[in-house]
Structure formats: C-alpha cells, structure tokens
Amino acid sequence: MPTFDTPAPIHATVDVITGDIRIVAGERHDTVVEVRPHDPSSEFDVRTAAQTRVEFADGKLLVKSPKPLSVYLTTRSTGVDVTVALPAGSQVKALTGQGDVRLEGTYGDCTVRTHHGDVLAHRTADLRATTLHGRISVDRIAGDAQITGSGDVELTEVTGAARVKNLDGPSWIGHAGGDVSVNSAHGDITIDRAGPRVVARTAHGSVRLGEVARGAAVLQTASGAIEIGVRKGTSAWLDVKSSSGTVHSELTAGDGPAGGDETAEIRARTLDGDILIRRAA
Structure with a gap:
C-alpha cells in the first residue's frame, strides 16, 4: 500500500468511476492508501485497480481511477474500493459515480459527490455533498x-x-x-x-x-x-x-x-x- 509522510493535514482528492470510498482521519503523521477491486472476480475491476493512479506532492494526494473504453462496452460495472488513512483536519474531495462515501474523523472543508450511494461523515468544516440517490448523514458541520x-x-x-x-x-x-x-x-x-x-x-x-x-x-x-x-x-x-x-x-x-x-x-x-x-x- 502506498504510504507518504504527512506531518500536517493534507488536501486529498479521490476520484473513481464506481466503488466505495472510505477515508479515516486521525492523529497520525503519514497517509496510507489502499486500492482494491470492487469485485475481485471481475477482470475489469482487477485491471482498473492496478491502473489507478496514486500520487502525492506538495501536500496534495490524488487517487484517480482510469476510464478505459471497456467500461462503456460492457454491461458489467468497473470499479475500485478506496481506503485512505490521513491526518485529522485534512481537506477532502471525494467523487464516485456509484458507491458510498464515508468520512470518519475530523476534517477541514470537504466536497463529496456520488450519483448513486450514501454519504456519511462525522465532523467537517464547510461541506458540499451531493447524491442523486442515497442517504446523507453528518454528525457535525463546523x-x-x-x-x-x-x-x-x-x-x-x-x-x-x-x-x-x-x-x-x-x-x-x-x-x-x-x-x-x-x-x-x-x-x-x-x-x-x-x-x-x-x-x-x-x-x-x-x-x-x-x-x-x-x-x-x-x-x-x-x-x-x-x-x-x-x-x-x-x-x-x-x-x-x-x-x-x-x-x-x-x-x-x-x-x-x-x-x-x-x-x-x-x-x-x-x-x-x-x-x-x-x-x-
């Protein structure tokens, strides 16, 4: 799993085609990213997980899955599930076409969007959250x-x-x-x-x-x-x-x-x- 030294809060962007996103913020000095195929038996999901970019520079994390042509030529969905552990107070942008987004812990400003799925968050600063079909539940928005x-x-x-x-x-x-x-x-x-x-x-x-x-x-x-x-x-x-x-x-x-x-x-x-x-x- 990719691991980066992050002694201070970061800005994280997670952008996947389909799949669940889980981000956990805590008192830590590193950031750990795990990308898994949503369906391990699907060759499309396995390939997408392998091709997903994970980059970190200047306090900014990017996790982005590819959009291969095969996604549009098959009835089977292609997706990855992403888990990120990062420092508390980090800013987050989490986007998925279909899947749940969970933000556990305390965050800075956050933007979350899913077309079909739930958005669940503990504590954020300013929050912009969108789902076209699903539940939105937040404990505290400061x-x-x-x-x-x-x-x-x-x-x-x-x-x-x-x-x-x-x-x-x-x-x-x-x-x-x-x-x-x-x-x-x-x-x-x-x-x-x-x-x-x-x-x-x-x-x-x-x-x-x-x-x-x-x-x-x-x-x-x-x-x-x-x-x-x-x-x-x-x-x-x-x-x-x-x-x-x-x-x-x-x-x-x-x-x-x-x-x-x-x-x-x-x-x-x-x-x-x-x-x-x-x-x-």
Whole structure:
C-alpha cells in the first residue's frame, strides 16, 4: 500500500468511476492508501485497480481511477474500493459515480459527490455533498453546508448556514446556527432548533420547526401539516393560513413584545393540512 509522510493535514482528492470510498482521519503523521477491486472476480475491476493512479506532492494526494473504453462496452460495472488513512483536519474531495462515501474523523472543508450511494461523515468544516440517490448523514458541520440529495438527509449540527435541496425524502436538521433553507419536492422537513432565518418548503410533506427564538421563518407545503414551536420569552408575529385545515395557536395574544423580548416573524402556508403554533418544550 502506498504510504507518504504527512506531518500536517493534507488536501486529498479521490476520484473513481464506481466503488466505495472510505477515508479515516486521525492523529497520525503519514497517509496510507489502499486500492482494491470492487469485485475481485471481475477482470475489469482487477485491471482498473492496478491502473489507478496514486500520487502525492506538495501536500496534495490524488487517487484517480482510469476510464478505459471497456467500461462503456460492457454491461458489467468497473470499479475500485478506496481506503485512505490521513491526518485529522485534512481537506477532502471525494467523487464516485456509484458507491458510498464515508468520512470518519475530523476534517477541514470537504466536497463529496456520488450519483448513486450514501454519504456519511462525522465532523467537517464547510461541506458540499451531493447524491442523486442515497442517504446523507453528518454528525457535525463546523461551517456552512450545501446539500443536494434524493433520499434521507440528516444533519445533526451545522454551526453556519445550511442549504438543502432534497428531491425525494425526509430532511432533518438538529441545530443550525446560521440561516437555513430547505426545499423538497416530496418529503417531510424537520428542523429542531433554527438559526436567525429559516425558509422551508415542500410540495408534499409536513414541516416542523421545533424551536424558533428570533428572526424570520417562512414555512410552506402544498399537502401536509405545519408545526412551529416558539421559545419562551420570544414574541411572535404570525401570518399563517391553511386552505383546508385548522389553524391553532397556543400563544397568548398581545399588543406587542415586552421590553427585552426577542421577536420572531413567522409566515406559514398549507393548502391541505393543519397548522399548530405552540411554545417550544
């Protein structure tokens, strides 16, 4: 297995036709790369693994599989599985046509793309992640998140802004420190704790905002319920409407915010579903 001395975090690019990518970041002073045929019984996979480039220079690692003509002339997929162990804090760009991408440990800025597969990460700085069919799950993003998917999206914590576009599947954000934008064609949207501005829209699905403390929130669905929790001590201005459902607010009506109160402006629309506004638990 190729091994390189890397006493500091590096910039790693892994680009394969098909196959899984696993990167492990830890407290280490070297980088180790392992390239294996995705299917050891496939001569195409074995050949592709043997021809995959592994290069390192000036703090940059490149792992890139070839694109032989035979890939396009056979119904059998050609692919390699890549495992990289590198120093924590490294920046990563991981691309695969078909396969899962796993980032274990703590990273700098990361870009991940797979056409068909899951994206799973522990901790990153800014993250751009895309899958056309699969799940995206990240424990902590210490920065901004740009997520494009078609499947389950789960972001436990985002310290910066979060932008999510999800074609088909539920989207969940545990806590966002910055502005949040979530758009979905088909799927529920859940944001447990919101940043200063939230825009959440889905054509088919429910929208739930667990706690809003200040700022502005725009929630919209064509078919589904909307639920909003307002933090205790926050005064809310409400503009909510359901075309064929009930609207219920558990908040006490008042003339305006008391001195020192945080304020939140909430707009919610659903064509077919109920709307509930309550105090956050």
